[in-house]
Amino acid sequence: MPQAEYIHPPINPETKEFWDAAKDHKFLVPKCPDTGKHLWFPRRVSPFTGKTNVEYVEGKGTGTIYTYSVMRRTASPYCIAYVTLDEGPTIMTNIVNVDYDTVKIGMKVKVTFKDLNDEAALPLFEPA
Amino acid sequence: MSIRGNACIAGIYEHPTRKAPDKSLAQLHAEVAAGALADAGLSFSDVDSFYCAGDAPGLGAMSMVEYMGLKLRHVDSTETGGSSYVIHVNHAAAMIAAGKTDVALITLAGRPRSEGQATGTAPRIYDANAPDVGFEAPYGPTVVNMYAMAAMRHMHEFGTTSEQLAWIKVAASTHAQYNEHAMLRDVVTVEDVVNSPMISDPLHRLDCCVISDGGGAIVMTKPEIAKSLGKPIVKYLGGGETIKHLDGGNVDLTYTGARHSGAAAFEEAQVKHADIKYASVYDSFTITVLETIEDLGFCEKGQGGKFVSDGNLISGVGKLPFNTDGGGLCNNHPANRGGMTKVLEAVRQVRGEAHPKVQVPNCDIALAHGTGGSIGTRMGSATVILGQEDA
Numbered sequence: 070m071p072q073a074e075y076i077h078p079p080i081n082p083e084t085k086e087f088w089d090a091a092k093d094h095k096f097l098v099p100k101c102p103d104t105g106k107h108l109w110f111p112r113r114v115s116p117f118t119g120k121t122n123v124e125y126v127e128g129k130g131t132g133t134i135y136t137y138s139v140m141r142r143t144a145s146p147y148c149i150a151y152v153t154l155d156e157g158p159t160i161m162t163n164i165v166n167v168d169y170d171t172v173k174i175g176m177k178v179k180v181t182f183k184d185l186n187d188e189a190a191l192p193l194f195e196p197a
Numbered sequence: 198m199s200i201r202g203n204a205c206i207a208g209i210y211e212h213p214t215r216k217a218p219d220k221s222l223a224q225l226h227a228e229v230a231a232g233a234l235a236d237a238g239l240s241f242s243d244v245d246s247f248y249c250a251g252d253a254p255g256l257g258a259m260s261m262v263e264y265m266g267l268k269l270r271h272v273d274s275t276e277t278g279g280s281s282y283v284i285h286v287n288h289a290a291a292m293i294a295a296g297k298t299d300v301a302l303i304t305l306a307g308r309p310r311s312e313g314q315a316t317g318t319a320p321r322i323y324d325a326n327a328p329d330v331g332f333e334a335p336y337g338p339t340v341v342n343m344y345a346m347a348a349m350r351h352m353h354e355f356g357t358t359s360e361q362l363a364w365i366k367v368a369a370s371t372h373a374q375y376n377e378h379a380m381l382r383d384v385v386t387v388e389d390v391v392n393s394p395m396i397s398d399p400l401h402r403l404d405c406c407v408i409s410d411g412g413g414a415i416v417m418t419k420p421e422i423a424k425s426l427g428k429p430i431v432k433y434l435g436g437g438e439t440i441k442h443l444d445g446g447n448v449d450l451t452y453t454g455a456r457h458s459g460a461a462a463f464e465e466a467q468v469k470h471a472d473i474k475y476a477s478v479y480d481s482f483t484i485t486v487l488e489t490i491e492d493l494g495f496c497e498k499g500q501g502g503k504f505v506s507d508g509n510l511i512s513g514v515g516k517l518p519f520n521t522d523g524g525g526l527c528n529n530h531p532a533n534r535g536g537m538t539k540v541l542e543a544v545r546q547v548r549g550e551a552h553p554k555v556q557v558p559n560c561d562i563a564l565a566h567g568t569g570g571s572i573g574t575r576m577g578s579a580t581v582i583l584g585q586e587d588a
Binding site for chain 1: 318325326328329330331332333334335336337338339341342343345346347349350353394395396397398399400443444445446447448450574
């Protein structure tokens with residue numbers, strides 16, 4: 070079970086490309102062209118060089134659970150996690166479509182999208 | 198210019214309230230300020246610099262300086278969550294040593310309990326312009342589950358157990374029984390902690406700090422003035438601060454910014470770990486203490502679970518007496534920000550004014566550490582080392 074109700078992400082000029090792609094269920098990952106390193110969270114200014122040249126490239130949408138926690142004290146329990154993408158960066162997400170008691174650090178996961186409305190879809194992860 | 202030894206903490210005050218439905222936020226700030234000034238033997242007219250953080254109402258320093266009628270020549274409203282007040286001590290010490298202020302006042306106050314805030318389990322209200330917000334807020338990060346993810350990873354990498362974390366709460370509760378103002382005064386066992394309801398795996402209810410109203414204040418001044426006031430001298434020996442964050446996706450939740458702030462504080466203070474007789478360690482959760490103790494260098498990374506076990510943090514029993522007021526886990530956590538009360542209890546220990554049952558004998562050197570924000574994302578970390586007159 071995912072969360073009962075998702076907070077909609079605020080979309081700004083810097084992140085619009087990411088969210089537009091997510092709406093089409095395409096998962097973009099920011100990449101610093103100078104260092105060749107992928108990074109998270111999406112932004113235009115590279116935290117590695119300080120230059121405004123970060124590109125958003127299509128990601129594989131696969132990764133490994135770095136850590137997680139199941140929140141038990143809300144009306145609908147949910148699993149928050151950090152997933153290390155195969156491209157490198159570790160990102161915050163929810164793990165869905167899974168029995169929470171089977172979630173483990175090291176579990177392989179893949180991206181799935183939750184449509185919030187016509188404006189936005191949210192990338193989540195499920196067992197690969 | 199050396200800061201070491203050239204600034205002192207001359208006055209402290211902790212508000213006795215733990216629930217304040219009958220007071221305003223500004224009033225709480227002013228009451229703790231008056232209390233700390235009275236403790237120092239000074240008055241509002243002596244204050245020439247003021248320090249506050251995000252808990253201060255209105256325009257922060259501007260609103261509170263007006264409310265209290267202060268006339269200033271220096272102001273600092275550095276905001277790093279619960280660690281702010283430890284950073285303020287560092288900054289005030291530097292400004293006193295530089296001659297930019299003679300009497301510095303630092304305040305903290307809040308009333309989350311009266312306001313019915315579900316501090317730990319409800320998502321915070323976010324600034325839509327915060328660069329991280331769209332990539333975190335939708336996933337339901339709360340205070341508890343973010344710290345829980347750090348604990349989960351620490352357990353995975355180092356074999357840390359819930360029972361080891363529970364010892365931290367046991368130690369805090371052992372101290373809290375002697376604090377008449379503490380919210381939770383019952384001594385608990387390891388079994389009590391691990392059998393308390395799971396909030397967010399692997400953190401149980403008794404791994405979490407309390408939610409309380411209240412506040413505290415600190416008055417700092419130069420040694421010449423401090424010596425004229427008649428209180429035991431509490432010298433500033435050294436400090437450090439940093440911001441630790443997610444580093445572009447290079448995430449490691451098994452350590453905190455204490456790794457950097459602690460090292461800087463020890464270097465400036467010119468003391469060794471064995472010299473520290475008492476440590477106030479921010480205890481929003483048991484895992485906060487465990488990681489911080491490792492990062493401050495009291496034990497090797499990954500050995501924190503062993504270090505905190507078997508009463509090693511209990512005054513009179515273990516090697517590193519900590520949070521002898523009961524800390525955030527049992528005493529109070531005003532404004533959901535514990536850095537202030539960490540400094541206050543360290544000052545009591547150095548003065549020899551802690552409760553006799555928990556006072557560390559000859560506590561000539563003590564450390565206080567604050568954590569702000571979240572060890573699950575971005576945090577402010579600040580360390581201060583204090584000493585008696587001849588330290």
